[in-house]
Amino acid sequence: METGFINLFHGFEVALDPHNLLWCFVGVLVGNIVGVLPGMGVLSAISILLPITFGMQPVPAILMLSGIYYGAQYGGAICSILLNLPCHPPHAVTCLDGFPLTKQGRGGVALGITMMGSAFGAAFGILQMIFFAPIVAKAALQFGPSEICMLMLLGLLAGSTLAKGSPLKGIAMTLLGLLLSTVGTDLNSGVERMTFGLTDMSDGIELVSLSLGLFGIAEFIRSVNNTAPLNLAYAKVSMNDMRPSKAEMKQAAFPILRGTIIGSLCACIPGTGPTIASFVAYAMEKKISRTPERFGHGAIEGVAAPEASTHSAVQGDFIPTMSLGIPGDAVMALLLGALMIQGIAPGPMLLTQHPDLFWGLIASFWVGNIILLVLNVPMIGVWVKLLSVPYKYLYPSAILFICVGVFAARHSMFDVGATLFIGVFGYLLLKLRFEPAPILLGFVLGQHLEENFRRALVLSRGDLLVFVERPLSAVFLSLSVLLVGTQVFFWLQRSKRTARLAKAQALMGDA
Secondary structure: OHHHHHHHHHHHHHHOOHHHHHHHHHHHHHHHHHHHOOOOOHHHHHHHHHHHHHHOOHHHHHHHHHHHHHHHHHHHHHHHHHHOOOOOHHHOOOHHHHHHHHHOOOHHHHHHHHHHHHHHHHHHHHHHHHHHHHHHHHHHOOOOHHHHHHHHHHHHHHHHHOOOOOHHHHHHHHHHHHHHHOOEEOOOOOOEEOOOOOHHHOOOOOHHHHHHHHHHHHHHHHHOOOOOOOOOOOOOOOOHHHOOOHHHHHHHHHHHHHHHHHHHHHHOOOOOHHHHHHHHHHHHHHHHOOOHHHOOOOOOHHHHHHHHHHHHHHHHOHHHHHHHOOOOOHHHHHHHHHHHHOOOOOOOOHHHHOHHHHHHHHHHHHHHHHHHHHHHOOOHHHHHHHOOOOHHHHHHHHHHHHHHHHHHHHOOHHHHHHHHHHHHHHHHHHHOOOOOHHHHHHHHHHHHHHHHHHHHHHHOOOOOOHHHHOHHHHHHHHHHHHHHHHHHHHHHHHHHHHHHHHHHHHHHHHO
16 A cells, blocks of 8 residues: 555656646646537547647646546536536436526536535545556456456447447447458458558558547538527526535535445446446436435436546546556547557556556546636636537537548548548448447457457467366356346347337227
8 A cells, every 4th residue: 555655646746747737737628628518529529639649758648638538527517407418428317407406596506516526426436546456457467368358358248238229239339340450461460451452551440530530520420400509598607606505515415425436336347437327326316315206306416426426437447448458438448549559558567567657647637636626616607608609610620620630640641531431431320320439449459359369279279168268267258148148138128028018009009
């Protein structure tokens, strides 16, 4: 424990370095703005700014990108509570009680409780990372290629089946991501795979092109006709309005604590992330409440618990990403890709090979969350004014940055064209109700999954039983089978329930 605190002090030296502190501030500021603006997602923002990091040192680059991720969660709560507009999936459940509180004239109180819950949840998530990430990394050093391969398989299945939408569609998108990761020259044999004779494809698909196409161009096409002005009638909030009473703070205290614990537990499971954590926390509060009928009509608990769980899960998501190299969601997969672009391999050796990056990142979480509190409380009026920015100015400027960013990655116009093609394809996926996020998850992990799969087969001389004979590998494989089996069971239950409902409606129609 003493070593951990020494490392943390060293991390604060790194995070408080003027250069690193500046980029941390830029990250949380951009994240806050992205969180406030409807239609601008975290993935789009990180993808657009990813090319900027190519000329930066690894530490400030990751501090900035991470700041965008957790900074956006603060801004997203403002839209949900004041405008009933869930700009990001984790805040969808906050609208249920946040906006009714705003219409009652208590929107400031809801925001004040949100800031407290967010700060507490984030602090708990950071402590969780300080104490658990080194333990997880130390245990992971004992993993062989078969264990790593099965752990990645579990992460891919969890990310695809637990994400929103159909689990089957999620698995299909993950498989597509794995397929895209094989495009290019095979590192072992030197044979070109699925390049269709195009020399520009020999180096594979660029991560920046894929992410900006799926989460930049596709979102622009989907939102291009969104010209409806926002209703800002309830959006005027002062600092005095944000001070909750003692009774309201007492009412929110235990929901914040319960939401924080739920978020930290969800962070430990690859594929769950802040969205599922927020919905589970809300459902838990409604279940244990003595007056569940208040929920949906302006219950403080319905805002406090989900927001605390969201921030706890966001900070905790960095544990499997940094310690194991297994991203919990698409944003973490993108951050994983950013590390790889910098020549850093996330995983158990990160703590020993790059302690400045790891402990500097943890310390920056404390610094960044304090900056966010300072930014949000007195500047709430500024963020509200940002909501009036018309889409016709917002999206064309975003497209310009996308084109410049893609070209800067490899100085290739082919990549710009590929981004446009991927964007149109991503839009078609959205129209067909396919969630594109698992594609990014499969793409980032694909190469490592293939490498470890090959290595495991080489060591076992081609015997596939190596994945069952090694105890840890067998456990991860069993969990993967259990996860798929659970999803199949729930699907069968839903099918039976739908069939019974259709039969009952048919009988009523006959009567």
